[in-house]
Every structure is written in C-alpha cells, then in structure tokens.
Amino acid sequence: LAKTTQPISMDSYEGQEVNITCSHNNIATNDYITWYQQFPSQGPRFIIQGYKTKVTNEVASLFIPADRKSSTLSLPRVSLSDTAVYYCLVSERAHYNQGGKLIFGQGTELSVKP
Amino acid sequence: DAGVIQSPRHEVTEMGQEVTLRCKLISGHNSLFWYRQTMMRGLELLIYFNNNVPIDDSGMPEDRFSAKMPNASFSTLKIQPSEPRDSAVYFCASSLGTSGGQSTDTQYFGPGTRLTVL
Numbered sequence A: 001l002a003k004t005t006q007p008i009s010m011d012s013y014e015g016q017e018v019n020i021t022c023s024h025n026n027i028a029t030n031d032y033i034t035w036y037q038q039f040p041s042q043g044p045r046f047i048i049q050g051y052k053t054k055v056t057n058e059v060a061s062l063f064i065p066a067d068r069k070s071s072t073l074s075l076p077r078v079s080l081s082d083t084a085v086y087y088c089l090v091s092e093r094a095h096y097n098q099g100g101k102l103i104f105g106q107g108t109e110l111s112v113k114p
Numbered sequence B: 001d002a003g004v005i006q007s008p009r010h011e012v013t014e015m016g017q018e019v020t021l022r023c024k025l026i027s028g029h030n031s032l033f034w035y036r037q038t039m040m041r042g043l044e045l046l047i048y049f050n051n052n053v054p055i056d057d058s059g060m061p062e063d064r065f066s067a068k069m070p071n072a073s074f075s076t077l078k079i080q081p082s083e084p085r086d087s088a089v090y091f092c093a094s095s096l097g098t099s100g101g102q103s104t105d106t107q108y109f110g111p112g113t114r115l116t117v118l
Helices: none
Strands: A009-013 A018-023 A031-038 A045-050 A053-056 A061-064 A070-075 A084-092 A108-113 B005-007 B010-013 B019-024 B031-038 B042-050 B053-056 B065-071 B074-079 B088-095 B113-117
Touching (some): A018 A108, A031 A061, A045 A053, A045 A061, A070 A084, B005 B088, B010 B019, B019 B113, B042 B074, B074 B088
Parallel strands (some): A009 A108, B010 B113
Antiparallel strands (some): A018 A070, A031 A045, A053 A061, A084 A108, B019 B074, B031 B042, B031 B088, B042 B053, B065 B074, B088 B113
C-alpha cells in the first residue's frame, strides 16, 4: 500500500482557494486516490476520487500529475464551514480480501478564518 | 434515506462491563465497516463484512472485541470486558459493496459512538 504524506495543518481565510497537496511516491499502477473530509464530531465524508489528470465535482477538484506521485485537492472559495480534517488515501482497486484496503492517515487539519 | 445510524451516540461505562454498539446500514448496501478513532492512532479499520460475512477482522484488537451481522441491515460491535484503553469514537460505515466490495467503493460513515470506559 502506498503511504501518503500531507501537511498536518493549514490555515486559510474565507473566500480563498485552498490547495492541499498529498505525496504518494510509491503509488502503484492499480492505486486510486481518494479524499475524505471529516468535520468535528462527525464521521468522514467522501469528497472526490481520481486515477489520473483532473477530476472535478460540485465540491472540489483533484489534480493528479502524469507521474501520479502526488495529488492536490483544490477547494474553491472556502467558507468557515470548510473547517475540517482532510484525508488523502491511496488504495489498490481490489477486494478487501485480496489486499485492497482503505487506510486513513493523520490527515490535514484545515482552519478557515473570517 | 437517513444514512448510517449508530446507537448509542455516547456511552460511559466502568471497566469490566460489557459494551454493545449498534449500527444500521444504508438500505441496499452490502458492505459494513467498523472503525475506531483516537487521537493517538487516528482512524483504524477494525473489521469488514460483505453480504453479512466477515471478510477481514485483522484490525480487531483482541478477543475482547467481537462483531456480528445478524441480518443484512444491522450490525453490533461488542466489547467484553471493557477497559479504559478502549475509550474512543467508534464509527460504522457502509458501502454498496457490489461484486464483493472493493477498497475504492465510497464509504458512508455514521455519526459515531463516543465510548468512555472509566
């Protein structure tokens, strides 16, 4: 399983674009990149998933360079309610009983200030 | 849909007591996950079920922990006897889990049960 490295914390202000970069130097061919968001006192929530290039949904964009050794979650115009922990996960697209697992690291604690 | 439902939301018990945590999956989902979250260890996967069958329980700490799925929509996680080091937030999550379930399936988490063992 590819290990991920992401900043422990980040600060931002309302209205700014926030980019959180995750390093996964040992990513394998069958690995996908997934981001989850966790608000205080809640369970994690799926944000976005990608394999390569760029993925965009109504919440965020995910940029993955050609070598796939890193990825960047982009949150446009953040608000106070975006204050949360953001987890970057790399997992093999496989059945759990065949070694595919979703492993959460420590995440990035994003604090959005007024 | 109400999402994943967990009960109780908070549980305070004394060391040595039995604790049972409950989870109701999202209707139509076939995979069920139990996680534990602490400041020191983060979010850890305890056990995973697909179609009511335990697939991977390698994360279960020890024999004091047991999990069951008596039917397709409900699961319990039992700790007997409980110890102070079991204090944590326990999350249940479910996913569609079609074709046996894959690690890339979106998981939907419940609100968690905050367990305190005195």
